Amino acid sequence: MTSLPSLLGDIDPTSDRAVFRQIADQLREAIDRGRFKESEKLPSEAELVEHYGVSRMTVRNSFSVLQGEGLVHAEHGKGVFVRPRPPVRRLASDRFARRHREQGKSAFIVEADAAGSHPQVDSLEVKEAKASQDISTRLGSVRRVLARRRRYLLDGRPVEFATSYLPLDIARGTQIAEPNPGPGGIYARLEELGHHLDHFDEEIRARMPAPSEVKTLRLASGVPVIHLVRTAYDTEGRAVEVCDTVMAADAYVLSYQLPAT
Amino acid sequence: MTSLPSLLGDIDPTSDRAVFRQIADQLREAIDRGRFKESEKLPSEAELVEHYGVSRMTVRNSFSVLQGEGLVHAEHGKGVFVRPRPPVRRLASDRFARRHREQGKSAFIVEADAAGSHPQVDSLEVKEAKASQDISTRLGSVRRVLARRRRYLLDGRPVEFATSYLPLDIARGTQIAEPNPGPGGIYARLEELGHHLDHFDEEIRARMPAPSEVKTLRLASGVPVIHLVRTAYDTEGRAVEVCDTVMAADAYVLSYQLPAT
DNA sequence: CAGGCCTACTCGTATAGACGAGTTGGCAAG
DNA sequence: CTTGCCAACTCGTCTATACGAGTAGGCCTG
Missing domain, CATH: 3.40.1410.10 (Chorismate lyase-like)
Structure with a gap:
């Protein structure tokens, strides 16, 4: 299990921003900056649970934010992936x-x-x-x-x-x-x-x-x-x-x- | 606490369809049929928990489905409401x-x-x-x-x-x-x-x-x-x-x- | 070597409980 | 009567746990 060192930061517990939103923000920024490329797999729920020290539902909640924005999609049994922009x-x-x-x-x-x-x-x-x-x-x-x-x-x-x-x-x-x-x-x-x-x-x-x-x-x-x-x-x-x-x-x-x- | 008798049905535990989806389906249909009108308040999470005999997270999950479809919106401290279609x-x-x-x-x-x-x-x-x-x-x-x-x-x-x-x-x-x-x-x-x-x-x-x-x-x-x-x-x-x-x-x-x- | 199985990893669904925070209405104190 | 507080109800956030089900790769068996 890797520690995802440079890609993602930490949670600020003093912030008013909900933890799952902070996680979503970090993932979104990483995607926007191209740290995760199109169709690339994001860290698994378990890895993010470990990295941030939060419960799994919190991580899932942050994924669902990104899903609602159309940024990522989950595949059962495989992982969560950056959604590719299809040819228009x-x-x-x-x-x-x-x-x-x-x-x-x-x-x-x-x-x-x-x-x-x-x-x-x-x-x-x-x-x-x-x-x-x-x-x-x-x-x-x-x-x-x-x-x-x-x-x-x-x-x-x-x-x-x-x-x-x-x-x-x-x-x-x-x-x-x-x-x-x-x-x-x-x-x-x-x-x-x-x-x-x-x-x-x-x-x-x-x-x-x-x-x-x-x-x-x-x-x-x-x-x-x-x-x-x-x-x-x-x-x-x-x-x-x-x-x-x-x-x-x-x-x-x-x-x-x-x-x- | 009312029992929401005629508005909503029951969960079919034998169905493959997830419980939260069944609840979302019933709420969606009720909205489409006009049982809940524009800006009207849906039953509270607690009421639906009671009515369906499920946990609160399951009810919230079904609300989040409807929110994603743009059908309802939640107001903290007030309730969940049918989203009015604004004048275009x-x-x-x-x-x-x-x-x-x-x-x-x-x-x-x-x-x-x-x-x-x-x-x-x-x-x-x-x-x-x-x-x-x-x-x-x-x-x-x-x-x-x-x-x-x-x-x-x-x-x-x-x-x-x-x-x-x-x-x-x-x-x-x-x-x-x-x-x-x-x-x-x-x-x-x-x-x-x-x-x-x-x-x-x-x-x-x-x-x-x-x-x-x-x-x-x-x-x-x-x-x-x-x-x-x-x-x-x-x-x-x-x-x-x-x-x-x-x-x-x-x-x-x-x-x-x-x-x- | 081929096929099937097993296992480990993934996300999906659901429960139960806790505390926080916004809203509303009633009641009590002034 | 007015003000302020409090209680009850609302949704928001988070934890911990459990089991189900899809996937992929390795291993074992034939």
Whole structure:
């Protein structure tokens, strides 16, 4: 059992700061300074108990602080590790530009291939359903919709979960209602059906995930989600699609370009 | 001491699910179903200990799960409460349109007044500094910058903390270097100086806050931050400002409009 | 050599108890 | 009536202990 001499200091018993917070502070600083590198194992609970002369629950408490900050993650039977920052996927504001749609493959696949990652799409589900209050409002008082669910993975890791809602009177009986919507995706099909796209509205929120989202996206603790709701409008001003997307926040950077006029 | 009869069920000792998770599940469901309303007090630790027949640490453990999800918050000496969703500030993508700038007051003040909130701006600090690597890159290899820091509050609650960086050769000696940049803000001054704004790039990330951000924004546990970095370009393609903003995620919805072309 | 087992180490869950500190409301003293 | 104190209730911190369960590596057996 090593004594972790230079890496970590001591507890100041006269401080008002709780012991577990002092320990968390020292570990956090050590991580920030690069004393512990990405994916590196932190000292075990037992080692820290020995080093600081505190009880195990106190050490665990300090770990849970760092977990809540998304700095570390624990692996049962292995140890506590500095959480690596995964490669991020950049979403540019021109990602739905028509020129991208005309190339055939979906934006997600093209982009991931270009970045050298292995993309996958799964849990594809297409069904007709009643619109929720919110979706109905966004689509302009539509009652029934076609719902297309899917999950996106990069190199085996789930990063995004999305559901598209389209008015049934538009989508029913078209290729949009098929599992594979064909080249260019549903936006290409909408345009073929005469719904020329004019613009998109995107609403962005960030929050902690619900338990079901933790499961679907295999989220580590301390990782928020980005919740994006996009509404597509055609040139007649009609909302023709609402896409509700939940993304693992540590895997994304969203990027927008705004005119200054 | 009440028995909390109908609100909460029992523990299933045969389940693999940990007891504290089962308790958290029941509390979460009760909150979701509205059995506990916003700002309402949950049963005290002692009551739950009695109801479920578990130890206090187990109950606390389940509370900490819900805190991590941002669902509840504890107040020392009072109890554990359902966290209210604060009113959100909507940031539209046209918020920097020139027509808004020409009205004089800052966008933040105008908007908040319109929404019936009481806006404040504090911790104003203006100083010259060396650009960080990141800022320097975004501004096009600028070494020294003018940094303008400020914090925004709504009804006394801090919601946003921002720092603007401008190349020193542009800002030095102008009103931009004064604490009060005058009507229309620094963008109006930049245009008067001949830097006609062309467009903005915004990069958006979400993550858990660092301890200093928790302090500055008085964040409850389980509340992520939205990190937005905006770069302003003039009509000559030069980056004339970078604004680094950290927002309390529970107080904001960002909204963008994208062309479909 | 291959396979399986065993052991030591890791974190996960849970109990029981102690003391500290913030809050609230009632009661007693002035 | 007002003031101040006190008691009861709240969550916060910390200790000590116990057992469960996942992991990894070495060792033993076939």
